[in-house]
Amino acid sequence: MSDEKFRLHPISAIINCVKGLKDLLIPFFIIFVGKGFKFNFDPHDEGFFWDSLPILIAGVLLVLNFVSGVVKWRRFVYWFEDDELRIEYGLFVKKKRYIPFERIQSLNYQEGILHRPLQLVKVSVETAASKDKKAEAELTAITRTAADMIELEMKRAKRGKQQVKQGLAQNELLHEIDHDNKSEIDGDSASVSSQQEFRIQEDEIVQREVIHRMSVKDLLILATTSGGVGVVFSGLVAIASQFGDIIPYDYLYDEIRVFVKVGVLLVMLAVFLVLFVAWGVSFVLTLFNYYSFIVERENDKLIITRGLLEKRRVTIPLNRIQGIKIVENPLRQMFGYATVTVESAGGSMQNGEKKIILMPLVKKRDAIAALQRLFPEINWLPTLTRSPKRARPSYYKIGLLWILPVTAVVSYLFFPYGLLSLLIIPLLILLGVWQHKTAGYALDGYQLTVVYRTISRTSFFMEKKRLQQMTMRQTYFKKRIGIASLRTTIMSGSMGASATIAHFEKTDIEKLMAWYEPNAKSAYDVEKSISEP
Amino acid sequence: MSAEPKYQISRKGLSVWRVYGSIQTLIILLVAIGAGVLTWLFEWYWWIYIVCAVVPIVFGFLFIYLFPKIRWDHWRYEVREQEIEVQYGLFIVVRTLVPMVRVQHVDTAQGPILKRYGLAEITISTAATTHTIPALIMAEADDLRARISELARVAEDDV
Numbered sequence: 001m002s003d004e005k006f007r008l009h010p011i012s013a014i015i016n017c018v019k020g021l022k023d024l025l026i027p028f029f030i031i032f033v034g035k036g037f038k039f040n041f042d043p044h045d046e047g048f049f050w051d052s053l054p055i056l057i058a059g060v061l062l063v064l065n066f067v068s069g070v071v072k073w074r075r076f077v078y079w080f081e082d083d084e085l086r087i088e089y090g091l092f093v094k095k096k097r098y099i100p101f102e103r104i105q106s107l108n109y110q111e112g113i114l115h116r117p118l119q120l121v122k123v124s125v126e127t128a129a130s131k132d133k134k135a136e137a138e139l140t141a142i143t144r145t146a147a148d149m150i151e152l153e154m155k156r157a158k159r160g161k162q163q164v165k166q167g168l169a170q171n172e173l174l175h176e177i178d179h180d181n182k183s184e185i186d187g188d189s190a191s192v193s194s195q196q197e198f199r200i201q202e203d204e205i206v207q208r209e210v211i212h213r214m215s216v217k218d219l220l221i222l223a224t225t226s227g228g229v230g231v232v233f234s235g236l237v238a239i240a241s242q243f244g245d246i247i248p249y250d251y252l253y254d255e256i257r258v259f260v261k262v263g264v265l266l267v268m269l270a271v272f273l274v275l276f277v278a279w280g281v282s283f284v285l286t287l288f289n290y291y292s293f294i295v296e297r298e299n300d301k302l303i304i305t306r307g308l309l310e311k312r313r314v315t316i317p318l319n320r321i322q323g324i325k326i327v328e329n330p331l332r333q334m335f336g337y338a339t340v341t342v343e344s345a346g347g348s349m350q351n352g353e354k355k356i357i358l359m360p361l362v363k364k365r366d367a368i369a370a371l372q373r374l375f376p377e378i379n380w381l382p383t384l385t386r387s388p389k390r391a392r393p394s395y396y397k398i399g400l401l402w403i404l405p406v407t408a409v410v411s412y413l414f415f416p417y418g419l420l421s422l423l424i425i426p427l428l429i430l431l432g433v434w435q436h437k438t439a440g441y442a443l444d445g446y447q448l449t450v451v452y453r454t455i456s457r458t459s460f461f462m463e464k465k466r467l468q469q470m471t472m473r474q475t476y477f478k479k480r481i482g483i484a485s486l487r488t489t490i491m492s493g494s495m496g497a498s499a500t501i502a503h504f505e506k507t508d509i510e511k512l513m514a515w516y517e518p519n520a521k522s523a524y525d526v527e528k529s530i531s532e533p
Numbered sequence: 534m535s536a537e538p539k540y541q542i543s544r545k546g547l548s549v550w551r552v553y554g555s556i557q558t559l560i561i562l563l564v565a566i567g568a569g570v571l572t573w574l575f576e577w578y579w580w581i582y583i584v585c586a587v588v589p590i591v592f593g594f595l596f597i598y599l600f601p602k603i604r605w606d607h608w609r610y611e612v613r614e615q616e617i618e619v620q621y622g623l624f625i626v627v628r629t630l631v632p633m634v635r636v637q638h639v640d641t642a643q644g645p646i647l648k649r650y651g652l653a654e655i656t657i658s659t660a661a662t663t664h665t666i667p668a669l670i671m672a673e674a675d676d677l678r679a680r681i682s683e684l685a686r687v688a689e690d691d692v
Contacts, residue, residue, distance in 0.1 A: 468659040496661025
């Protein structure tokens with residue numbers, strides 16, 4: 001193992017500076033706005049000193065920022081020692097961080113605009129402990145070869161551990177064998193170990209299989225529908241502007257007539273324009289973010305690469321995956337499209353991203369085909385148990401309870417137009433009925449599937465061993481009609497993710513609870529053992 | 534699914550909840566008195582007096598008498614070899630099952646009021662959730678904590 005210490009690429013100094021500048025932006029803004037953008041360049045003027053003070057402060061801050069960026073880069077070193085990735089950094093306080101290779105969950109790569117031309121990557125090192133949304137360590141910019149070297153070093157360390165274990169096992173074996181035929185055994189063991197080496201080398205040839213590649217057509221559809229709300233609104237405005245003629249301009253005074261007409265038109269145009277621009281921005285952003293979205297499987301890891309200007313590469317070890325969600329929003333559901341997301345334990349999320357998107361937009365049957373290849377042991381099209389008909393009102397009752405007083409107040413306060421709020425009531429009931437129709441669950445061996453709808457239809461696939469808890473809920477009124485709900489939680493990011501099976505037969509829910517009991521010979525197991533002798 | 538969990542929490546827990554309820558009611562009462570004084574000073578509507586009188590009484594009845602009683606009646610827990618089961622709730626009765634294998638750690642905690650009554654609460658954490666048993670006799674809580682951490686260590690995954 002080399003004890004050579006490595007430095008980040010000098011460009012990290014600039015990246016540090018840019019990052020620092022971002023933080024300085026708001027204070028700068030306050031300083032300059034506070035001064036009202038009054039500048040005085042006459043050194044003989046009395047107020048010169050006070051007027052130029054903010055510029056002075058800003059200048060000092062800028063220089064400090066630059067210096068700290070450079071020093072941060074100078075001070076940051078990493079090296080490999082004792083099967084650990086060791087990092088030393090810090091401006092005033094020297095910090096050392098040693099990360100054992102076997103603890104490293106994944107190395108995630110990210111290429112920003114500054115990285116691309118120089119073939120550099122930003123590497124985030126993630127361990128199971130990196131919970132508070134931050135990676136364990138970040139190497140701001142290193143060359144691709146350096147990144148590959150870390151990966152290689154990591155693999156070597158992990159393999160070394162295995163070899164040691166295997167070696168120990170072998171030794172034990174050797175000791176058991178009679179000492180008389182020692183020479184023979186030595187020959188044997190040599191051949192065995194060479195075989196092992198051969199196998200290890202075979203392991204090294206990683207198998208990469210493309211699981212999902214987003215087509216250009218799908219990307220365009222995703223981008224077009226990404227600003228969903230914006231599109232709908234601008235459409236509405238376009239329609240509304242057609243009804244402009246209905247507004248009773250004739251009743252208005254002639255003088256303001258023209259003004260109002262132009263005003264209404266202007267406002268509508270402005271709103272339309274704003275929404276259109278917002279949509280355009282989200283279109284472009286989505287295009288950039290999800291450009292060439294590829295999911296690959298490498299041995300027991302998933303690798304997701306995406307991005308046009310800023311390239312990102314996220315690695316998820318398969319055994320960290322806790323559950324999979326297929327989400328179909330109503331608009332996309334109509335065209336058979338779905339989004340697939342992964343709930344993964346620990347790991348830092350990219351800012352604001354709550355879960356990892358496995359397939360941003362994909363035909364549902366393609367998604368299921370890909371998932372089947374990835375997790376063949378999971379039943380992706382289970383037969384669902386549905387909620388009983390008498391549970392249907394439960395889906396909108398609570399909502400009505402909240403909304404009724406609100407509509408009453410609104411109707412009273414804004415009398416004629418306030419009555420329009422009553423329209424919410426049938427909508428709410430329809431949504432409830434729809435949710436009831438969608439809801440379902442399925443048990444397959446150790447697999448639990450929950451299907452529910454808030455607005456989008458979500459199918460949640462989980463394994464029993466990943467469920468952290470299971471809770472049965474029953475209100476007083478539900479008890480009388482034999483309806484109950486169930487909630488279960490899996491690990492996901494720093495918090496959990498929950499799935500709710502709302503308003504089902506109490507016996508069904510109890511069956512689920514029994515299924516969840518560890519080692520319990522549950523009714524379900526009994527059923528299964530009868531059906532499969 | 535078997536019958537509900539066996540054990541109830543300590544009877545003293547009910548007293549503790551009554552104390553909490555009394556403190557809350559006291560705060561409400563102070564606010565109500567304040568409102569009453571203001572009404573008298575600025576000659577607001579007369580019905581404000583009635584509201585100021587009724588609200589603390591109703592609040593007190595609910596939070597000192599009724600709710601603690603219902604909650605205490607509903608509280609059940611049981612720690613078995615393979616799992617922990619708790620049941621509680623006011624209007625919505627909730628029953629939670631946590632397998633021993635999923636338990637990450639157990640804490641006991643004791644605030645000033647619990648301490649006066651010789652009680653402690655026990656918090657069971659999994660990787661994603663936490664579950665609290667609110668009022669146990671201190672010795673019992675310590676025993677339970679030791680037992681759960683022991684069981685959690687030996688529990689084996691069945692899947």
